Amino acid sequence: MVTPAVLPVVAAPRSDSPAWSSWLQRLDRTADRGLIWAAVAGGLVASGRGPLRRAGVRGILAAAATSTVAHALAKPLLPRSRPWSRRFPSAHAASSTAFVTGAAMESPVLGAALAPLAIGVSSARVSLGERTFADVAAGAVLGAGIATLTRRWWPVVRHAPARARPAGGAPALGDGAGLVIVANRSAGTPGPLETLGQIVAPVVGVGGDEDEEDPVAEVHAEIHAVLPKAQVVIPTPGEDFVVEVEAALDRPMVDGSATRAIGVAGGDGSVAALAGLAQRRHVPLVVLPEGTLNHFARDVGIDDSPSALAAARDGDAVLVDVGLVDITPAEGEERTVAFVNTASLGGYPDMVKLREDWEEQWGKWPSAAMALVRVLAEATPLVVELDGRRQSLWLLFVGNGGYQPRGMAPLSRPRLDARVLDVRYLRADVPFSRTRFMISVLAGTLARSRVYVANTRTRLSVRVVGPPVGLATDGEVQPDSERFVFRIAPKPVPVYRSREEIPRP
Known part of the structure; x- marks a missing residue:
């Protein structure tokens, strides 16, 4: 068996172009100690977008683990003494490939966009004569392998809607008549709206300073745009809003119609409270993801409030279990x-x-x-x-x-x-x-x-x-x-x- 230590290798020729050589040297320096990938990861995490943020975190963790393995294990165990190279394999190629592979697991489009940068870093090592093609290829294999192994302790989760049976009997709410929605302002940042502890119907003229952002007023506008006759309960701070919604259910609607559905604009805690009420009163539920994390809404497949309101208007619904x-x-x-x-x-x-x-x-x-x-x-x-x-x-x-x-x-x-x-x-x-x-x-x-x-x-x-x-x-x-x-x-x-x-x- 031929070991990597005795494989014939040839150094890549150095570039004859001073400008090209200078550019490669700058790229090579930015890759030292993973600086270029740390900067990319920082930008992805700061973006705030779920897939990009996860791609940055997985990529930098994979790169860090690969760099550790390359320097602490691979290089000492597989030394290759020669004038132009210190040791085998290339840590630059290993960490670059690991970062891009890890990022691609979370966002294939991002991985494809970053691949040329990783190839450039690896190619610079060969073009500058610091590593051979065999060094770079071995590093790439090492990096891809370690990045893939991260799935064992950090599974890749595709945030697709969960499966559920269609709810054939859910009413199409049309213009929103018969719908009561609670806008839980405690699920977001309070604004200047002072119309608390009341029902606003139809959803118009909610007040507030037009120059200031008010999350409750924004929800009102979204509801009114799709379901103009819906009634909105704005709960009193410190009070049990479920009691207020139940009171709204027990009295006639403004137009004299019966309540056909209830809704909630808020986070998971607010959704759970109204889901329990919907289960007791045998009415369907409208969920507007206006909380901080909205795990339940993501599982159901509700990306934003307008899509949920449109589904209520058209009567598209699924059956969802409620835990008690x-x-x-x-x-x-x-x-x-x-x-x-x-x-x-x-x-x-x-x-x-x-x-x-x-x-x-x-x-x-x-x-x-x-x-x-x-x-x-x-x-x-x-x-x-x-x-x-x-x-x-x-x-x-x-x-x-x-x-x-x-x-x-x-x-x-x-x-x-x-x-x-x-x-x-x-x-x-x-x-x-x-x-x-x-x-x-x-x-x-x-x-x-x-x-x-x-x-x-x-x-x-x-x-x-x-x-x-x-x-x-x-x-x-x-x-x-x-x-x-x-x-x-x-x-x-x-x-x-x-x-x-x-x-x-």
């Missing part, structure tokens, strides 16, 4: 809380909060990983009874529907009407469970780990053994309690979304 949890506090009456995404106990509420704080800057998966490390380092075990069986755990996650991937952190769900709960928890009764968990995450073997349990159920009963704890539902923390029963609502809720976004079940 019956909460029994130490003192007081049992109450039922709805959730459309997830509910969690233990350190999970803190992890979710940290992840959401960092997600806009770093992307969902890196933020989740950093938040998980921090929470696990500071957490204390939670002793509970799961369906009567005592268990010590660090985190408990309950998802509305089966999330993917199974052997990693839950990132997406393929269906909105799976009729199951996704239950996952990290055991605390196994020696070195947190360390073993992190090793399994990095190795991509979490699905086979003893410390991580993931399954699906139709019902889950949880009793806390010890002081009451808080439950997080869709980012909202509920009062401390000691008993929780999770289940799926008996009937799904029709949620309006554009027909073009409805994939086949």
